[in-house]
Amino acid sequence: MRVAVGVTVAVCAVTAVLPGAASAEPARGAGTVGARGAGVERVSVASDGTQGDGGSAGGTITSDGRRIAFSSVAQNLTTGSPTTYEKVFVRDRRTNETLRMSTSAPPVQRHPVISGDGEYIAHWGLIQRDTKTFLSQLRSQGTIGINCPGLSCSQPSLSEDGRYLVQVGTSGRPAVRQRIEVQDWHANTTRTVFEFDHTAPSRPSISGDGRFVAYQDGRAQDVFVWDRTDDTSAGPIEGPSEAATLVQLSRDGSKIVYLSGSDTHVQDEASGTDRLVPDARGLAIDPTGRYLLYAPQDPNGPSLVLRDLVTGTDETVSEQPASAGTDAVSTGGRDVVFHSAADDIVPDDTNGTSDVFVRHFY
Structure with missing residues (x-):
């Protein structure tokens, strides 16, 4: 049973207020480079460019890359991080600086997501047997515990400016x-989108302006979209006869x-029109909704491919075995983040473990 709730309540656990019918696409061979x-x-x-002495994974990128x-x-990777537990870092490609964001957080940090403007990073933290969501601000490098809807919370998604989580x-x-909640840091309020x-x-996946939240009912295998403006949910968007799993809202x-x-x-x-990309597992979409990152079902082809949904052309992201998550593509499909344990993606990869890479298209 799904229950829609539109009540607005004050967020009390914040330790600081932050600033504010389907048409098949023409088939193309995976890896057809544009x-x-x-x-x-x-x-x-x-x-200083030193490779990590332990495994790295995940990777989300800002809109500008x-x-x-x-x-x-x-x-x-940074000073003061000698422990072997999982930590969250941010790499600034303009300054070549690597910062550790989980300096004062619990001893396990994972699954980071970065706001489109790069100011905020949300990540899970394991506290004893429960998970909590934390929000780090890049400028202050401070980590802030946020209100958790239940004993455990996870799967954060951020708006473009980090205002909505x-x-x-x-x-x-x-x-x-379980329930899905949206928190507004400017208004210091939270709203429950759905309870299951x-x-x-x-x-859940939130739009850049914080107005729309896409989410799925995992038991019914349906996908819905909630509109914060009128507090209504539309769906299932895939129709009544299909089973669906949400990937991402652009x-x-x-x-x-x-x-x-x-x-x-x-x-x-x-328009409600639906574009089919057959035999492909979608992983992420760029902020404009034009470029789709996917993993082809063909085991003999590339592991990751970027498709231009307007022209239908493909560009290979990785020939070697690799993985990627949501928010892994910058605006215009110019940059794609992925992780891989392959040692021949870049020269002098001798650490014998997984690394995070970014593929540039220009």
Whole structure:
């Protein structure tokens, strides 16, 4: 049973107030490269370029491609981080500086997401047996605990300026219920988007302006979109006869990516039209909704491919085995973040573990 709730309540646990019908796409061979050139660099390195002495993973990028947040167990990326537990870092590609963001956070930090403007990083923290969401500000490098909707919270998604944060909270031990909440740091309020009487994944994704939240009912396998302006949910967007899994809402709110069977669908929110990308597992979409990062189902082809949904052309992101998450593509598809344990993506990769890379298209 799904219950829509539109009540606004004050956020009390903040320790600081922060500033504010489907049409199939023409089939193309995976890895068909467009006209743009490309290059790649490793970003899970120290400020002086030293490679990490432990594994790094994840990776989310700002809209302009300047900053990348990732998690790592490396001890040598910054000073004062000798412990081997997982920590969150931000790499500034303009200044070549690597900063540790989880300096005062709990002993395990993972799954970071960065705001589109690069000012805020949300990440999970493990406190004993519960997970909590924390928000770090780049300028102050301070970590702030935020209100958690339940005993545990996770799966944060940030608006472009970090003002709005959506997350999932579970209640009960063992967890039996969950709800999705959006917090507004300017108004210092929180709103519950939906409550579920189960804990199957809900995977929320928020638009850049904080108005729309896409989410899924993991038990019913349906995808919905909530509008903060009129407090209503639309869906299931995939229709009543399909099972769907949400991937991501583009930052401009124009496109929503979801999986159904072995295919990826990209729905245009204004027209309701649905673009089919067959035999592909969608992973992320750029802020404008034009460029889709996906993993081809063909095991003999590249592991990651970037598709221009307007022209239908593909560009190879990684030939070697690699993985990527949401918010991994910058505006215009110019940069794509991924992680891989391959040692031949860049020269002198001798650490024998996974690293985070960014592929540039220009």
